[in-house]
Amino acid sequence: MRVTQNTNFEAVRESIRRTKDRMEKLQFQASTLKKLNAPSDNPVAAAKVLESRTDKVNNDQFLMNAKLAESHLTNSDHALGELADIMVRAKEIAIGQSSGASSTDDTRLGVAEEVAQLFNQAVSIANRRVGDRYLFGGFKTDTPPVDESGRYRGDRGSLMVEIAKDVFLTSNVTGLEAFNTKPESSTDVQLQKSNAPYGNKAGDRVPANTTADVELQGPDAVPPTQSENVNAFDELQSLRIGLLTGDLEGIRSTLERFDQLHARLISNRAKVGSRMTGLQTTVTAIERQNLTNAQLTSSLEDADMAQVVGDMAKEEQVFRSALSSSQKLMQPTLMDFIK
Amino acid sequence: MALPNVMNTGRTGMMAAKANITTTGHNITNSTTEGFSRQRVHNEANAPRSSHGKNLIGDGVTPKRTMRVNDEYLEKQVRNAGRDLANLEEKDMALKQTEDIFNEMGGEGLNRLMSKFFNEFRKLANEPENEAIRQSVRESTLSMANDFRRIRKEIGEVSRHIDSRIEGYAKEANDLGEQIRDLNLRIKQQEVGGLNPNDLLDRRDLALKKLASIVDVTSFKDKEGMVTVEIRGVGPLVVGAAAEKLEYFRAQGTEDGAPENSLQLRTSGSVSPTITASVKGGKLGGLLEVRDRTLSTVLGRLDELAYGITDSVNQIHRQGFTREGFQGVDFFKPIEGGVERASEFIDLSDAVKSNVNFIAAGAEPDAPGDNRIAIALSGLQGMKLMNGGNATMDDYFNSIVSDVGVFTARNRENMNQSKDIVNQLGKLRDQISGVSIDEETTNLLQYQQVYDASAKVIQVADEMLKTVLELKR
Numbered sequence: 001m002r003v004t005q006n007t008n009f010e011a012v013r014e015s016i017r018r019t020k021d022r023m024e025k026l027q028f029q030a031s032t033l034k035k036l037n038a039p040s041d042n043p044v045a046a047a048k049v050l051e052s053r054t055d056k057v058n059n060d061q062f063l064m065n066a067k068l069a070e071s072h073l074t075n076s077d078h079a080l081g082e083l084a085d086i087m088v089r090a091k092e093i094a095i096g097q098s099s100g101a102s103s104t105d106d107t108r109l110g111v112a113e114e115v116a117q118l119f120n121q122a123v124s125i126a127n128r129r130v131g132d133r134y135l136f137g138g139f140k141t142d143t144p145p146v147d148e149s150g151r152y153r154g155d156r157g158s159l160m161v162e163i164a165k166d167v168f169l170t171s172n173v174t175g176l177e178a179f180n181t182k183p184e185s186s187t188d189v190q191l192q193k194s195n196a197p198y199g200n201k202a203g204d205r206v207p208a209n210t211t212a213d214v215e216l217q218g219p220d221a222v223p224p225t226q227s228e229n230v231n232a233f234d235e236l237q238s239l240r241i242g243l244l245t246g247d248l249e250g251i252r253s254t255l256e257r258f259d260q261l262h263a264r265l266i267s268n269r270a271k272v273g274s275r276m277t278g279l280q281t282t283v284t285a286i287e288r289q290n291l292t293n294a295q296l297t298s299s300l301e302d303a304d305m306a307q308v309v310g311d312m313a314k315e316e317q318v319f320r321s322a323l324s325s326s327q328k329l330m331q332p333t334l335m336d337f338i339k
Numbered sequence: 340m341a342l343p344n345v346m347n348t349g350r351t352g353m354m355a356a357k358a359n360i361t362t363t364g365h366n367i368t369n370s371t372t373e374g375f376s377r378q379r380v381h382n383e384a385n386a387p388r389s390s391h392g393k394n395l396i397g398d399g400v401t402p403k404r405t406m407r408v409n410d411e412y413l414e415k416q417v418r419n420a421g422r423d424l425a426n427l428e429e430k431d432m433a434l435k436q437t438e439d440i441f442n443e444m445g446g447e448g449l450n451r452l453m454s455k456f457f458n459e460f461r462k463l464a465n466e467p468e469n470e471a472i473r474q475s476v477r478e479s480t481l482s483m484a485n486d487f488r489r490i491r492k493e494i495g496e497v498s499r500h501i502d503s504r505i506e507g508y509a510k511e512a513n514d515l516g517e518q519i520r521d522l523n524l525r526i527k528q529q530e531v532g533g534l535n536p537n538d539l540l541d542r543r544d545l546a547l548k549k550l551a552s553i554v555d556v557t558s559f560k561d562k563e564g565m566v567t568v569e570i571r572g573v574g575p576l577v578v579g580a581a582a583e584k585l586e587y588f589r590a591q592g593t594e595d596g597a598p599e600n601s602l603q604l605r606t607s608g609s610v611s612p613t614i615t616a617s618v619k620g621g622k623l624g625g626l627l628e629v630r631d632r633t634l635s636t637v638l639g640r641l642d643e644l645a646y647g648i649t650d651s652v653n654q655i656h657r658q659g660f661t662r663e664g665f666q667g668v669d670f671f672k673p674i675e676g677g678v679e680r681a682s683e684f685i686d687l688s689d690a691v692k693s694n695v696n697f698i699a700a701g702a703e704p705d706a707p708g709d710n711r712i713a714i715a716l717s718g719l720q721g722m723k724l725m726n727g728g729n730a731t732m733d734d735y736f737n738s739i740v741s742d743v744g745v746f747t748a749r750n751r752e753n754m755n756q757s758k759d760i761v762n763q764l765g766k767l768r769d770q771i772s773g774v775s776i777d778e779e780t781t782n783l784l785q786y787q788q789v790y791d792a793s794a795k796v797i798q799v800a801d802e803m804l805k806t807v808l809e810l811k812r
Contacts, residue, residue, distance in 0.1 A: 004773035005370060007766055014762060038442050039744025040434075040751065046444065047741035054454040054733050058720070061458045068465050132468065133708065139701060141708030142468055157709055162461060165721055168714070301444065334780040 012326040019319040026312045029303040036301035045300040052293045059286050062164050066283045069161040069171040070276060076135050076173050077272045079128050084265040086118050091258035094239055098252040105246060112243035119236040123150060126175055136175035145175045150233025152176055152188035164282045169275055173268055181260045182229035230257045345800040351399030352793025355382050358402040359786040363779050370774035374545030376407040377774045378537050407537040410771050414544055417768050418551045420761045422621050425552035427754035429625035433501055434747040437634065440493045441740045449490060450736055452483040460717035464710035467700035477695050480687055487645050487682040494638055501630045502602040508553045508622050509585045509604060515550040519543060520582040523565040530564045555620030572617040574609050583608040596635035633746055640739050644725065644732060646681035649674050651719050659699030659712030668697050
């Protein structure tokens with residue numbers, strides 16, 4: 001085979017170019033610590049990395065949401081507990097004053113004052129806020145849900161929080177549910193649109209009137225309700241009036257209803273508790289997913305430094321030997337020998 | 340046999356050696372000239388002028404013709420491989436620029452801004468009453484819209500860059516066409532005179548090779564040694580002594596995917612108004628392919644995405660109620676003209692731009708904590724609204740990125756392969772036509788010896804003549 005100087009020089013140029021090219025790539029990987037520096041380095045992995053980055057951003061938001069929902073639920077739980085205690089105390093008073101033997105006008109007037117206090121306390125608990133938001137007003141988060149006469153001014157809105165992709169959790173209990181044993185027959189709130197979240201399915205983006213139940217919640221532990229609605233504030237008022245007027249029959253009749261209210265509050269607490277359990281499960285799942293995602297992303301885009309450094313050393317060796325062999329190849333021509 | 344004839348024989352030897360040495364010199368000096376083929380002088384022994392009885396005595400040498408050492412078939416292969424490599428290299432450059440636009444492996448980009456956009460609605464759902472969050476919904480939307488426009492603009496710049504290269508190559512192709520035409524004429528003249536215009540042939544081959552790297556051409560030689568060059572799929576560019584011109588002009592977008600106001604091509608001889616879509620291969624073919632196919636596809640999908648976001652967000656947002664209790668407010672400025680150029684027009688509606696309380700988070704009026712619209716809006720992220728209900732917006736954008744990556748990677752792979760082929764063929768060509776300095780130096784020494792020895796023949800003849808002349812004394 002004829003080998004010309006051009007072939008020689010071209011071979012030298014080409015081998016230098018190639019080694020330099022590889023060294024440059026390795027150098028870039030070493031400086032970015034990434035093997036995936038442009039989509040074309042590995043298009044499939046690039047798309048996967050983008051996808052899991054989006055997942056990470058979303059998951060972090062879901063974790064924030066979960067924290068927020070947890071704080072709402074915890075506060076609601078405490079408030080419901082306090083209300084339940086008030087119901088217990090009111091019932092104790094009613095028991096104490098329901099029989100003529102232990103109840104006199106004096107004692108009744110005395111405890112009527114306490115019942116008035118309990119009423120005010122109940123109103124203030126019902127109007128409890130987290131930050132600037134009222135807990136029990138449904139969507140009406142910026143006005144007190146209960147006025148001074150105990151009437152509910154909120155609505156039926158349930159505040160949905162997305163705690164994982166397409167998993168929604170109701171982060172509130174409305175006053176309507178909490179203060180009434182039979183909320184649906186309460187006259188405090190006009191019947192409103194359903195609380196179905198908007199547009200859950202593609203193409204179904206009009207306000208749905210169906211009750212798509214996407215929230216995480218425990219079994220509805222409310223016992224079969226009696227035919228008549230009982231309202232906590234009304235009941236406290238009627239106990240007070242019974243005490244003031246000495247209507248022992250009336251006082252006695254509240255006993256059963258305080259029990260119902262108490263049961264209602266406790267079942268609401270149970271509901272809140274089960275939501276929190278669900279929340280915890282979801283949070284754990286998301287954290288696990290974040291971890292798996294991070295591992296996947298790392299395996300796709302991070303350079304193996306040991307390998308990179310090793311390869312660089314190897315390439316340098318190759319480069320050196322290319323240069324030294326080039327020197328031998330280029331230098332002598334026949335001209336050096338004919339003198 | 341006369342002694343002066345012996346002298347003449349010596350003279351032919353010296354002449355032939357001189358011709359050979361000159362040619363060797365020519366080879367050495369042109370050893371790095373692009374497209375040069377080494378030349379060899381073909382010597383021929385002179386037929387005896389007179390006979391001496393039955394014995395024919397030779398009469399020296401004549402350098403008959405100087406030929407270039409060249410394999411026409413190999414030249415053609417080199418030309419084709421060069422054409423393919425040039426095509427892939429041009430595409431690589433343009434695709435690299437395109438890829439950079441979408442490269443967010445290192446940081447911010449539309450993918451991140453889109454997920455930020457949807458997450459702002461999740462934050463809004465948590466606290467629909469919070470004005471600061473409304474502000475950040477607006478800001479993140481503006482950043483996202485800006486990035487759509489940035490990508491569109493940068494793709495436009497790649498397109499314009501391609502246009503300027505197309506213009507340059509079209510000019511170069513015209514130059515080369517003229518060169519080939521001129522060389523055709525000169526080669527014909529010389530060949531008619533029975534000469535071998537080696538260097539002109541080399542130059543024409545080189546021009547042909549360069550032309551082939553710009554656009555896919557076929558060529559063939561006619562009886563007079565002139566080449567006809569045709570642009571494949573279009574028509575003749577050079578026919579013997581006449582050259583057509585590649586003309587370029589700006590035109591409105593065509594159905595072939597060429598962007599608005601982009602550069603189109605036509606030949607001065609063709610009847611069709613444009614040949615842009617027929618130009619394949621070479622640098623021009625590569626550039627046009629990226630501009631009219633790849634970039635157009637990418638841009639079209641970006642537009643669809645921008646339109647999809649605008650439209651689906653607005654549809655839901657209009658159902659909601661703003662803080663002031665208005666219904667039917669658009670979140671994005673509605674895009675009137677349909678999908679086309681949507682990524683250029685995507686923007687916040689004037690209402691939301693002027694006042695963040697025009698963002699509707701709730702599905703009921705007078706319900707500041709109502710977050711159902713905000714939830715529905717953030718839920719769009721997971722809905723398969725794109726690509727005929729098969730992809731979410733995230734998927735859709737990611738597939739643009741990975742498709743650009745795939746184009747670029749596949750093209751680069753082909754380019755590296757093609758480079759190897761070109762190298763290999765270059766070596767083969769060099770093996771046949773290349774100049775080896777060592778070889779030429781050896782030849783030089785050999786011819787010098789021939790020259791010296793031929794001179795010696797004359798000297799001997801001279802001495803013999805002298806001997807004859809001194810006989811009489």
